[in-house]
Amino acid sequence: MKRIVILFIAAAIIAFLNQNAFAGIVFSTDFENGVSSVISGGTLASTEGYSDYGFGSQYYWDDGKEDGAVTLNLSHLPQHSTIDLTFYVAIIDSWDGNTHRVGWPAPDYFNVSIDNNEVFHETFDNYDGLDDQSYKGPYLVYRAALARSGGDNDSAYIISLENISHTADTLTIKWYASGDGWQAGDDESYAIDNVIVTANPVPIPPTLWLLVSGLIGMVGFKKRYLR
Secondary structure (H helix, E strand, C coil), X not given: CHHHHHHHHHHHHHHHHHHHHCCCEEEEECCCCCCCCCEECCEEEECHHXXXXXXXXXXXXXXXXXXXXXXXXXXXXXXCCEEEEEEEEEEEECCECCCCCCCCCCCCEEEEEECCEEEEEEECECCCCHHHCCCCCCEXXXXXXXXXXXXXXXXXXXXXXXXXXXXXXXXXEEEEEECCCCCCCCCEEEEEEEEEEEXXXXXXXXXXXXXXXXXXXHHHHHHHXXX
């Protein structure tokens, strides 16, 4: 009877370990084959000049603020402890960064939220220069005459957000613009592409592996020597 109990405990632990083994990439898209049904809020559009910077031929364009966000809804996620989110973003037309001048249309923020918790909130600037935007990460292209430009330059970045705390089996990610100076439409907009969402496994304590080995070893010992 004790051997059965030990085996049951060991099997339960192994099942837990196996469940975590399935964590990994849970969603990815480059929009080249259309828009997944789990994404809403934007418009599939030609990347035009952005195709030279890894965007392919199509991306997901939008000019919405909080109430017009691009939204990704996922369900049935494997057990996990954190998620990683990587995507390309095109910052299109006359974004004005942090500029604080009387009557000037700024600031202009690009945001990402996960389950309504904001995890990215940075200004971008295609007008005054990199010193006038809060985001200081590397760029794919900066202030170039690309897609949808009405006389203004565009920029593009790879955004990587790692180890964001998350354990639920559902996930809602939103991309949107904000700021008192935000001017939607042909004046200011954005697009996302090459979206990858990764669910990171729950860390397995080394002692758990030792426990499984010990339990199985106990069963083997009893079977061999206690007949």
